[in-house]
Amino acid sequence: MHPDLPPLIELQELDQKIARLRSELAQLPVAKKRVEGEFEEAKQKLHKAKLEQQASELMRRQKEGEIEELRRRLARYQAQQLQARKNEEYQALSHEILVVNGEVEREEDNVLLLLEKADVLQANVKQEEQKVEQAEKEIQGKRKELADKESRLSTLLGETEKWREAKKSDVEPALFARYQRLVSGRRENAIVPVVHGGCGGCHMKLTRQTLLRAEAAAEIAFCENCGRILFVAP
Numbered sequence: 001m002h003p004d005l006p007p008l009i010e011l012q013e014l015d016q017k018i019a020r021l022r023s024e025l026a027q028l029p030v031a032k033k034r035v036e037g038e039f040e041e042a043k044q045k046l047h048k049a050k051l052e053q054q055a056s057e058l059m060r061r062q063k064e065g066e067i068e069e070l071r072r073r074l075a076r077y078q079a080q081q082l083q084a085r086k087n088e089e090y091q092a093l094s095h096e097i098l099v100v101n102g103e104v105e106r107e108e109d110n111v112l113l114l115l116e117k118a119d120v121l122q123a124n125v126k127q128e129e130q131k132v133e134q135a136e137k138e139i140q141g142k143r144k145e146l147a148d149k150e151s152r153l154s155t156l157l158g159e160t161e162k163w164r165e166a167k168k169s170d171v172e173p174a175l176f177a178r179y180q181r182l183v184s185g186r187r188e189n190a191i192v193p194v195v196h197g198g199c200g201g202c203h204m205k206l207t208r209q210t211l212l213r214a215e216a217a218a219e220i221a222f223c224e225n226c227g228r229i230l231f232v233a234p
C-alpha cells in the first residue's frame with residue numbers, strides 16, 4: 001500500500017465516526033419531544049376527565065335547582081287549591097299539580113342517572129390521575145436517560161473531532177485536498193478498497209492498469225469511474 005494511504009484511511013474512519021455521532025445527537029430532540037408528548041397527553045386526558053366530571057356535576061345541580069323550583073310551584077298550587085271557591089278553579093289547579101308532579105318525577109329520574117354517571121366519571125378521573133402519576137415517575141427516568149446520552153455523545157464527539165484534527169496533519173496535503181473534495185460530494189467513503197477487481201465504492205470493474213497501480217503502491221490509484229481513492233487491503 002502507498003505509505004500516504006494508511007493515515008487517510010484512519011482519518012476517514014474518524015470522519016465516519018463523527019458523522020454517526022452527529023446523526024445520533026440529531027435524533028435526541030425527536031426522542032425528547034416524543035417522551036414529553038406522552039406525558040403531556042396523559043395530563044390532557046386527566047384535564048378532560050375532570051372537565052367532564054365538572055360539567056356533569058353542574059348539570060346535576062341545575063336539575064336539583066329546577067326540582068326545588070317545581071316543588072315551590074307545587075306548594076303554591078296546593079295553597080291556592082285550599083282557597084279555591086269555584087269547582088273549575090279547583091279542577092284546573094288539580095290538573096296543574098298533576099303536570100308539575102310528573103315533571104318533578106322526570107327530573108328526579110334524571111338526577112339519579114346523573115348520580116350514577118358521577119360514579120363512573122369519578123372512577124375515570126382517578127384512573128387518569130394514576131396514569132399521570134405513573135407517567136411523571138417514568139418521565140424523570142427518561143429525561144435523565146436522554147440527558148446522559150446527550151452528554152456522553154457530545155463528549156465522544158468532541159474527543160473524536162480533536163483526534164480528527166490531529167490526524168489531519170498526518171495526511172499528505174494534496175491527497176487530503178482530493179479526499180475533502182470527494183467527501184463534500186459524497187459525504188463518506190472517499191477512500192475504498194479494491195473488491196474483486198472492482199471499485200469498493202461504485203463497484204465498477206477497474207482497468208488492468210489501475211489495478212496494477214493500486215497493487216504496486218508506487219503511485220496512488222483512483223477509480224476511473226467515480227474518482228474515489230483506491231487501496232488494496234493488506
Ligand SMILES: [Zn+2]
Nearest residue numbers: 199202223226
Ligand atoms: Zn468507483
